[in-house]
Amino acid sequence: MKNLITSLKLVVLTLVICCVAYPLFVLALAQTVTPETANGSLLQNTSGDVIGSRLIAQEFHSPRYFWSRPSGVDYDGAGAGGSNLAPANPELTERARNLITTYGASAENPLPADLVTASGSGLDPHISEAAARFQIARVAEARGWPVEKVAALVEARAVSAGGPLVPDKIVPVLELNFALDQAK
Amino acid sequence: MNDILIILLIVGGTAALSWPLGKYMTWAMQKGKTPVSAGLAPQSWAHYLGSMLVFNACMFVLVFLILLTQQWLPLNPDTKQALNWDLVFNTASSFTTNTNLQHYSGEVSLSYFSQVFGLMWLQFVSAATGIACLTALARGLGGSKELGNFFIDLQRATFLVLLPLAFIVAALYVLGGMPMTLNGAAQATTLEGVAQTIARGPVATFVAIKQLGTNGGGFFGPNSTHPLENPTFFTNAISMFAIIIIPMACVWLFGRVTRRMGHAGVVFGVMLVLILGKIGWAVCSESTPTAAFDGLPVAQNVGNLEGKELRLGATTGPLWSVLTTSTSNGSVGSMHNSLNPLTGLAPLSGMWLNATFGGVGVGMINMFIYIVVAVFLAGMMIGRTPEYMGKRVEAREMLLAAICLLAHPLLILGGTALFALIPAWGAETINNPGARGFTEMLYEFSSAAANNGSGYEGLGDGSVPWNVATGLVMLIGRYLPIILPLAIAGSLAAKRTVAESAGTLRTDIPTFGIMLAGVIVLLGALTFLPAAVLGPIVEHLSLVR
Numbered sequence: 001m002k003n004l005i006t007s008l009k010l011v012v013l014t015l016v017i018c019c020v021a022y023p024l025f026v027l028a029l030a031q032t033v034t035p036e037t038a039n040g041s042l043l044q045n046t047s048g049d050v051i052g053s054r055l056i057a058q059e060f061h062s063p064r065y066f067w068s069r070p071s072g073v074d075y076d077g078a079g080a081g082g083s084n085l086a087p088a089n090p091e092l093t094e095r096a097r098n099l100i101t102t103y104g105a106s107a108e109n110p111l112p113a114d115l116v117t118a119s120g121s122g123l124d125p126h127i128s129e130a131a132a133r134f135q136i137a138r139v140a141e142a143r144g145w146p147v148e149k150v151a152a153l154v155e156a157r158a159v160s161a162g163g164p165l166v167p168d169k170i171v172p173v174l175e176l177n178f179a180l181d182q183a184k
Numbered sequence: 185m186n187d188i189l190i191i192l193l194i195v196g197g198t199a200a201l202s203w204p205l206g207k208y209m210t211w212a213m214q215k216g217k218t219p220v221s222a223g224l225a226p227q228s229w230a231h232y233l234g235s236m237l238v239f240n241a242c243m244f245v246l247v248f249l250i251l252l253t254q255q256w257l258p259l260n261p262d263t264k265q266a267l268n269w270d271l272v273f274n275t276a277s278s279f280t281t282n283t284n285l286q287h288y289s290g291e292v293s294l295s296y297f298s299q300v301f302g303l304m305w306l307q308f309v310s311a312a313t314g315i316a317c318l319t320a321l322a323r324g325l326g327g328s329k330e331l332g333n334f335f336i337d338l339q340r341a342t343f344l345v346l347l348p349l350a351f352i353v354a355a356l357y358v359l360g361g362m363p364m365t366l367n368g369a370a371q372a373t374t375l376e377g378v379a380q381t382i383a384r385g386p387v388a389t390f391v392a393i394k395q396l397g398t399n400g401g402g403f404f405g406p407n408s409t410h411p412l413e414n415p416t417f418f419t420n421a422i423s424m425f426a427i428i429i430i431p432m433a434c435v436w437l438f439g440r441v442t443r444r445m446g447h448a449g450v451v452f453g454v455m456l457v458l459i460l461g462k463i464g465w466a467v468c469s470e471s472t473p474t475a476a477f478d479g480l481p482v483a484q485n486v487g488n489l490e491g492k493e494l495r496l497g498a499t500t501g502p503l504w505s506v507l508t509t510s511t512s513n514g515s516v517g518s519m520h521n522s523l524n525p526l527t528g529l530a531p532l533s534g535m536w537l538n539a540t541f542g543g544v545g546v547g548m549i550n551m552f553i554y555i556v557v558a559v560f561l562a563g564m565m566i567g568r569t570p571e572y573m574g575k576r577v578e579a580r581e582m583l584l585a586a587i588c589l590l591a592h593p594l595l596i597l598g599g600t601a602l603f604a605l606i607p608a609w610g611a612e613t614i615n616n617p618g619a620r621g622f623t624e625m626l627y628e629f630s631s632a633a634a635n636n637g638s639g640y641e642g643l644g645d646g647s648v649p650w651n652v653a654t655g656l657v658m659l660i661g662r663y664l665p666i667i668l669p670l671a672i673a674g675s676l677a678a679k680r681t682v683a684e685s686a687g688t689l690r691t692d693i694p695t696f697g698i699m700l701a702g703v704i705v706l707l708g709a710l711t712f713l714p715a716a717v718l719g720p721i722v723e724h725l726s727l728v729r
Contacts, residue, residue, distance in 0.1 A: 003238040006335050009220055011242055014342055018308045019301045022347065023389040026354045030364035030388060037361040040370050040384040040412065050372040053382050055361070055411035058374040065375065069494075077382035078369055079292045080406045082491045082519035084642030085476075086616040088727055092476040092490065100481060110483040113473070117489040120409025120519045126494040130483070162417035165186055165193075166497045168486070177375055 043174065046182075052174050053077070057123045063142035065177045066127070066135050069114055070099065073122035083118040103134070126170040129158050139180070153179055187467055187499045194424045194503065195460065199452075202429055206436025209345055213319045213437065218339035226330035229674030232320050233667055235334035236313060240280060240663075243309055248276040250302040260295035261368030262383075267293060274651035279306035281662035282314060282543055284394070284401030284514050284637035285654060287646045291383035291404045296366065303401060304390050308350075311397025311430075312341035314545030317666050318434055321549055322441035324673035325573050327681070331670075345430075346397060353426050354392035360419040363412050364388040387412060395426035398543040400514025400637040407516045408504070409493050420496045420517065424507055431511045431541035434548045442573060446692030451551060453694075454701045458540040459510050466502035466530035470523060475727040488527075491519030502527055505638075509534035512543030514637025521615065521624065521640035525724035528623060528640075529716060535634035537708045538592065543635060546662075549669050555691070556585045556672065558703040562689055562696070571688065575676040584675075588668040592633055593711045595657050599629035600715065602653075609649040615642030619726065623719035628654065633661040 030038035041054040052058050057068045059075045068075070072083030085092040096116045105111035112131040132154045140150045157176045158169040227235065250257065251272045255265050267275075271288055278285040284307070290299060316337035323331050358364055363384045370382040383404065390403045391413055404410040414420055435455065439448025473484035486498040493500075501518030508515055509531035520531060534540060539550040560577050563570030570577040603610030603625050614621030624640040631638055632654040639645065645654070690696060 001238070003235050004242075006220070006224070006235075007239040007242045010239065010335060010338060011246060013219060013339075014309055015301065015305055017343065018347065018393075019305050022350065022354075023300060023304075023386050026351070026358065026389045027364055027366065027386065029355060030358040034358055034361070037415075038358065038364045039367060040363050040365070040382055041361065041415075042370055042372070042382075050370060052372045052374055052380060053370070053412075055415055056380075056382055057411075058376075058380055059378065060376060062376060075380065077372075077380050079289060080383075080404055080410050081289065082406060082409065082522065082641065084519055084521040084615055084640070085490060086521060086620040086723075087474040087476050087488065087490070087524055088618060088620060088723060089476070089616045092474070093480070096477055096480055096482065105481045107481045110481040113477070113482055113484040113486070113489045114494055116477065116480075116482050117474075118491065119493050120491045120516070120522075121404075121406040121411060121493065123411055124493050124495075125411055128494060161495050162190075162497050165190055166417065167186070170494045174375070181375065 043178065045178070051178065054172065054175060055125050057125045058174060060173070060177065063138050065180070066132060066139060066173050068173045069124050069127060070095065070116070070118045071122035072118045075123065077123065080121045080123050082120045082122060125172050125174060127173055129169040129171055132158070132171045132176070143180070153183060190497070190499050191463055191467070191503060194421065195428070195463070198425050198428050199432055199456065201425070202432035203436060205429060205433040206440065209433050209437045210440040212344035213315065213337060213340050214441065216340040216344045218336050218343070220339065221336055224333040224336050226332055227334065228329065229320070229324060229331055229670045232331045232334050233670055236317065237663070239334070239338065240313060243306055244276050244280045247279060247302045247306055248272055251275055251298055254295045254298045257295065257297045259297035259300070259366070261366070262295070264293060264295040270648045270651035271646065274655045277655040277658050278637065279303050279401060280310060281635050281658045282310040282397070282399060282512065283632065283635040283658045283662070284399045285632055285639070285658065286401050286637065287651055289405030290402060291385070296385055299390060299403060300386060304393060307393045307397050307399040307401070308342055308346055309338070311346055311399065311544045312338050314543055315341040315345060315434070316545070317670065318438065318545035318548050319441060321552065321670055321673050322438045324670070324677045326442040327677070329677050346393065349396050350389070350392045353396060353422060354388045356422050357388040357392060357419055360422065361415040362388040362391065362419060384412060391423070392426070394515060395423050395513065396430060398427065398431060398511045398513040400508065402515060406519070409516060409518060411493070414496065414517070416495060417497060420500055424504060427507050427513050427515070428511055428541060430544045431547045434545055438548050444573065444692065450692055450694065450697040451555070451700070454697050454704070455540045455551070458537070458701065458704070459506065462506045462510065462530040462534060462540070463503055466506050466527050467499060469527040470502040471498070472524060474524065488522070488524050491522030493518070502530070505531045506534060508638060509636055510540040510542070511547065512538060512635050514631065516638050519641060520638060521642050525620070525720045525727065528720045531638065532627060532630060532716065532720070533708065535630040535636050536596070536712045537704055538634045539704065546666060550665060552669055553585050553588050553665070554704050554707070555700060556581060557589065557707070558696070558700045559689060559691065561703060562699055568687060568689065571682055572676070572691070574681040574684065575679045576682060580675055581672045584668045584672050588665055589707065591660065591664050595633040595661055596626070596629045597715060599653060599657055600626045613644030613647060613650065615640070619719055619723035623723065626715055626719050629657060632657040635662050
C-alpha cells in the first residue's frame, strides 16, 4: 500500500535525523564544551580515584561526616527512586521517630525537615543550611576541631539554590565532607 | 511572595514566548518545505486519518521489536537484559501514544539503544503526530475540505518545529550541567569506602524532547527529581518552560489557521485561568507541613518535603505537578505519591479535563470537543440553531462529540472499578494503605486514559494485568479523541457555510469564555466528583485533627 511505503520511508528518515544526527551533534557539543558535567560531574580525590559524583548523594554513617537526607533506595546510583510514602502512612512517622533518636533532636532543638524526609530520587546531594548547622557540633566533636572551623567550612560551601528567587541556602554534602577531609 | 513570583515568571513568561512560537509554527505547518514530498497530495479527513494510523502502526511495531530484542542490539554498555512481553507491549503502546507511562525504571532496565532509537524516536514522532492532526483539524474548520497531507505535516512538525526547539533546549541543558555521554555507568568508591555505581548516559537530548513533546518519560526512573536529569534550578526552569510552551503555542496555531484569533484568545484565556487556579490550589495545599510529623520535634517551614529535591525549591513540586498533568506531559519534579492528599486533586483534575492546554496538538483537539458542546448548549439555551465557525452543529456532530466525551470517564472509572473489584489485580498491588491506595489506582487509569504518564509511584504496576489494561486504555484514549474530532471537522466541512449575522453566537467574547469554562468544569467535575471523594477527599478528612 502506498501509505505503508511512504511510512517506511519516513520511519528511516526520522530515525536517522532524530536518533543519529541530533544526539551526535549534541554529544559533540557536550564533550567539547562541558566535558566534566557531560560525564556525570564526577569528583576525584587527590590520588585520582573517583569518589562519587557532585550531583549524587552517598551514605554517611560516621559522626566525623555530615549526613545526607534519607534515601528511599539506600543511595543506589543505578536504581534511583523515592520512598513513595503518603502523609497518612504510619511508616513515615516511624521513620521520622528513628531519625529523631539518631540525631538526638528534641523540642528545644527540632530537626530540620529535610533531614527527616526522603528526596524524590533518593540521591539528593544537598541538605539545607539549617540541617548542616544542626550537625556542626557533632562533627566538630568527632574530629576534635573547634566549632568555628567546621562552621566556616559549611559557610564556604553553602549556595543559594535559585539565585534571588529562593532565599534559603543549601549545602552539597559530598563536597563538604571532602573539604573536611582535605582541611587538616 | 517568592512563590508567586516564580509562578508568574514561568507561566507568564512562557505565555509571552508562545505568541512568536505560534506564528512560527503556523508558517512551518502551512508553508514549510519537507525532504519527502513527491506525490503527496492533500487528503480528505478519512484518508488523513488512514495515513496517520498506518504510520503509527509502524511506530508501534518497530519499537515493540526493538524492545523485545534489546539484549542482542548494540549500544548496551551496561549489558541490560531481555524485557517481558507484557512490559514491552505496555512500553511500546505508551510511547507510541505520547503517554510515556513507565512501568520500568530507565537506568535499571533499558539499554542506550532502546532509549535513543526506540523511545526517543517515538517521543519525536508521536508529538509530531499530535501537531499534524491539530493542523488538519484547524484547516477543516477553517473551511477547506482537504486537510493537507499527513506525511508532509509529520515532517514539518518533526523537522521544522520539534527538532530546532530540541537542539536549543538540549544545548541549554548541557550548559546547565546535564550529562551527555555514551559511556556506561561510572564506578566510584565513596568516602566511607563503599562501592557506588552511578548511572548516566545520553540524557540531555532525551530530556529535551521529553519535555517539548509533552512526552514525559524520563531517562531515569525518578524522572526530573533525579539530579542528573534535573541538576539545577536553571535546568528546572527551562524544563517547566519546555513543558507548556508548545501546547500554549498550539492555541495560537489553531487561531491563525482558522483565521479566528479572537476566538483563540478567549480559549487561551479560559485555559490560563483554569491552570492558574489549579496551581494556586496545589501550592497552597502543599505548603501545609505533612501530617505525619505532627507532634514530633521537626522544624517544618517550607511545607511537605517528602519526595522533593532541595535544589529545585519548594514551589517546584506542586507547580510542576500541575503543569505536567494539565499538558499530558507526565514528567515529575517531585514524587506525586508523597504529596498532601488535597494537592493530588490538582494533577488528577488536570488529567480528567485534559484540555487546559493539554498535549501538543491533542490538547487543543480536546478543547475543540468542549467548544462544540458549549456552542450546542448555548444555542439550545437561547433557542437558536447552534453554529460554529459558520457551520451548523447538528445531531451527527453532537453524537460524535458525546461519544468522545464519554469515552474518557468510562475508561478511567471503569478501569478503576474493575481493578478495585479484583484484589489480585488491584488491591493487592497498592503501596500506601487506605484511601491513598484507591487514589493510586484511580491515578494510574486517569494517567493512561489522558495519555499523561505520571503516576503515584510505588503501585505494583509492572504486573501483567496492569501492563495489558493500561496499554489498551492508552491506545483507545489516544486514537479515539483524534479520530472523532477529525470526523466532526470533516462532517462540518461538507456543509454549506451559514453567513454571519447579528444573531450568530459569538465565540470571541468573554461571555463565551465563561460559558466554555462552565461547561468544562461541570462536565469534568460532576463526572469525577464521586471518585475524587472516595480518594483524596476521604484521605484528607482522615488526617484532619
